[in-house]
Amino acid sequence: MIWNVECETMPLDKLRELQSERLINTIRKVYAHVPYYKKMFDAHGVKPEDICNIDDISKLPFTTKDDMRDVYPYGLLATSLKNIVEIHTSSGTTGKPVVDAYTRGDIDLWGEVMARTLTAGGVTEDDIVQNAYGYGLFTGGLGAHYGAQRIGATCIPISGGNTNRQLDVMRDFGSTVLTCTPSYSLYLAEAGKEAGIDFEKSPLKLGFLGAEPWSESMRTDIQNKLHIKAFDIFGLTEIIGPGVAAECELQNLLHVFEDHFYPEIINPDTGEPLPDGEKGELVFTTLTKEGTPIIRYRTRDITYLTRDECGCGRTMVRMHRILGRTDDMLIVRGVNIFPSQVEQVLLKIDGVEPHYQLLVERKHNLDYLEVQVEMTENLFSDGLKFIEQKECQIERALCDALLVHSRVKLVEPKAIARSEGKAKRIIDKRNI
């Protein structure tokens, strides 16, 4: 099913025309209203007049996460604050959070692209959507919420966690659609089975899963256990949240809603655009966003694009699910984590040395993060109580900074391998 036939199946020449027109408008607007972009464009020697069609996009400078932080909180606003009706941010775990400020029009857009996302998998107004993405500053909850409501489906805003309640609601209200992270869907499947839910007979039939990497084998597992059709959805706070790209009923690559979010693939080392089919760093430009338009945002995600025709009839370009990262970011329970954050936390605690390693495992479909820290003079005592208190102190500080619980494991001095080059900070044992 297609939510917006006109846009989603638009002939390519017409789509190009639309993208060109929208890019030109966006560039004019940010140049006039966002001092940050004016400065960047000037430094790069590019004027709004130089942008005549969508291909000229490669003349524009990139925006990075650091750039977005530097202008926190309102520096990317392209409109007056009085036009902003909602704000979301990234978790801000590596520094200042990235701010996404939405006008009324942006919220409409968000509902539109999430309606496309859910409709692509078959959601209609007859469905009951159990939305187990977190509500709050995180974009997942409200993004899916707006999409479900736009379609006219019944949305249950249960938010994340509280598994027993999720299962009760699922059973009592007869949820037909589940939206959450893929790993949490598997967790629910197993908890549900233990609670005596027969998913084969339950009305649940569709899942829209995202916010963390998963795989085909995990999809098979989820589909078999929950007896649903599971769809991969993609989005990021910097662009709008969920609703940037989604799978159609063929479950073969994700259609990017490129009439609103223009994707490019670049060589991460040179910044040169790469042709369709070649793997590189994914870059997005928002073409219609009003509150905080973003120009050529470097996602650090690695994937490729294809314009091969899709059997669903959509003309929207497709991207492969994320294949990797250009940095050392780790996603644990849907939360982005960088080893550098762990280092910052450890350095702030008296007597801790920055010899550490992150070990991630998936047990019973949930991610567990262990932070191994070397024992030092200051952490050690003949009394266990003292050591346990120190451990607790580190765990609390890490939890505050990372927004996800980790278990600290104190190891003997020099137990963590020293490296002459880049230290190996992450051991990811998950078989995703």
Next chain:
Amino acid sequence: MTVQQISVFLENKAGRMAAAAAALKDGGINIRVLTIAENERYGVLRMIVNDPDKATDVLKNGGFMAKQNPIIAVEVADKVGIMHDIMQLCDTENVNIEYMYSFVEQMSNRAILFLRFEDTDAAAAMFVKNGYKLLSSDEVCKI
């Protein structure tokens, strides 16, 4: 009077105790008393040895985290009720014991209690005042 105790951090995995023992053996260290406190993740090996400074050095050189700290060694008679006397004394004097261990010397019918206090000096003074005999490191080593 106090006795120096050595504490060693040991990860809860195979071979760590053996490695610590090897370091002590190579350093010619003789262990007088030994005890381990542990949780599921790691343990702290506590020892009284003949040469605490050397023991600390050889352990550190062997890559272990090791520390010294003073504890009190009290000589008592090996008979029923002594333990109760000591506990009652500490209780009355409001002196808090962190942990303790002991051994019995069969030849002389005496026992030695090793006690770790929050305030070692106050505890030592309390025992002396109440007529207990405290042992020095040398005396413990000669046992």
